[in-house]
Each structure stands twice: as C-alpha cells, then as structure tokens.
Amino acid sequence: MNKYIDSFFDEFEAVENQVFPDQQTIKEYSAKLPENLISFWGSYGFCSFLSGLFWIVNPKQYKGELCEWLDKAGLEGADNYHVIAKSAFGDLFVWKEDYGLIYEINSMNSWIILQDPPSSDLNKEFNLFLASLSPDILDVEDESTGEEMHEQLCEKLGPTSEFEVYSFTPSLVAGGGQNLNSLNKSDLFLYLSLIKDLKSPSVITEDDLSNMAFS
Numbered sequence: 001m002n003k004y005i006d007s008f009f010d011e012f013e014a015v016e017n018q019v020f021p022d023q024q025t026i027k028e029y030s031a032k033l034p035e036n037l038i039s040f041w042g043s044y045g046f047c048s049f050l051s052g053l054f055w056i057v058n059p060k061q062y063k064g065e066l067c068e069w070l071d072k073a074g075l076e077g078a079d080n081y082h083v084i085a086k087s088a089f090g091d092l093f094v095w096k097e098d099y100g101l102i103y104e105i106n107s108m109n110s111w112i113i114l115q116d117p118p119s120s121d122l123n124k125e126f127n128l129f130l131a132s133l134s135p136d137i138l139d140v141e142d143e144s145t146g147e148e149m150h151e152q153l154c155e156k157l158g159p160t161s162e163f164e165v166y167s168f169t170p171s172l173v174a175g176g177g178q179n180l181n182s183l184n185k186s187d188l189f190l191y192l193s194l195i196k197d198l199k200s201p202s203v204i205t206e207d208d209l210s211n212m213a214f215s
Helices: 003-012 023-030 035-044 059-072 122-132 150-157 188-198 206-213
Strands: 015-019 046-049 054-056 081-087 091-096 100-106 111-114 164-168 183-187 202-205
Touching: 003 122, 023 035, 023 059, 035 054, 035 122, 059 081, 059 091, 059 188, 100 122, 111 206, 150 164, 150 183, 164 188, 183 188, 202 206
Parallel strands: 111 202
Antiparallel strands: 015 046, 046 054, 054 081, 081 091, 091 100, 100 111, 164 183
16 A cells, blocks of 8 residues: 555445446456556455445446536536546545546535546546545535434434445425435435526635635
8 A cells, every 4th residue: 555545544444335347347447447446446346435435436337427517517528528426425535637627516505516626647646636635525414403313314314335326305496405304324326416407506716615615
C-alpha cells in the first residue's frame, strides 16, 4: 500500500461485502481507468466500508443511470464516464477517461458537481480521491439537530446494500425535510430515476457550493 491508501484505511477501517471482478471486467476497464484503481479491485474487490457508508463499485452496473443523468443535464460523451464509487446517501463519484475524477452526483439535491481540475497523473488522482474522503464528508446531517445520521440509520433501518440508498420521503427536491424521521431505504436505481424526473439535474461547481453555504 502507499501513504494515500493507508490514510484511507485509517479512516474507513475494514473491508465489507467484497465481490471480486472477473478477468473480463478487469480487461475491459484496464484501458479506461487508472492502474491503481484496477489494482484496488484486484486486492479488495468491489466492496463497502463503515456499514455501507462508502462503496467502491462496478462501473458497468451504473452505466445506464449515469448516461440518463448526464443526458438530462445536457452533458455529452457519456461513454467516456464511469461511476467508480458511491455513498449510502446516493452520491455517485464519476471518473472520465484520460481526465480523472470529474463529477460528484449529489442525487438528493439533483446536482452534478464539477470537481476541481485533477492531477495530470491519473494514478495519483485516484490516490488523492481516496485520501480526500472521510466519514464526515459522506455522512448527512439532520438539519433540525445538526447530528450526523448514518450511524442512527444503521441502527434504525439497517445498513444499505450496494443497490440501496437512504432516501428522504418526501424527497428534498419535492420540498421534504432533511431529518432522520424522513429517511427510508429505497432501491438506488429507482430513486435515481425518480429524482432526475422530479428535478432536472443542475451542473454546479465547488465554488457554487461554497457560495450556497454562506448565502
């Protein structure tokens, strides 16, 4: 391991729900994704951490919904984009071939967040992506109490599986509240389809997010 992977495991601890890719999948994505990500799959598989808070995923299983989100937002070239990871709250992390991490899809708000320009070294870019993550970043706060909700949800509803998501009912884009009692477990792909139909995805920048936080 390297210092970036070590930093990631310091935060996220043990690997869960490992499913190792077959050789066809390795061969298909070796020309599309960085060597360090392919190596991660070989060592740990597609897997989760911290009771499903964070997942490294099989991009092929997310391709259809990713294409629909990008198309709905008026973004072209979806064949070159791949979901490499997700959170329990429906955040999808999108890698562009020969570029790096380009989007974070924040599905609860129907945002496609353009990431800061990546490192020119794509292996380093993947390492930096892992090292930049923390449980606090991936968790969601109850707006009425300020408390992070993932641990409470695991106790109340159980952890999410790979194809589940903690979803607000009613959804935030339909005016629902961001609180513990409004959350349920839903099928991830049905949820993603519903959200993008309720509110067309908006492409925003990290600066836009910062301005929203201080407005």
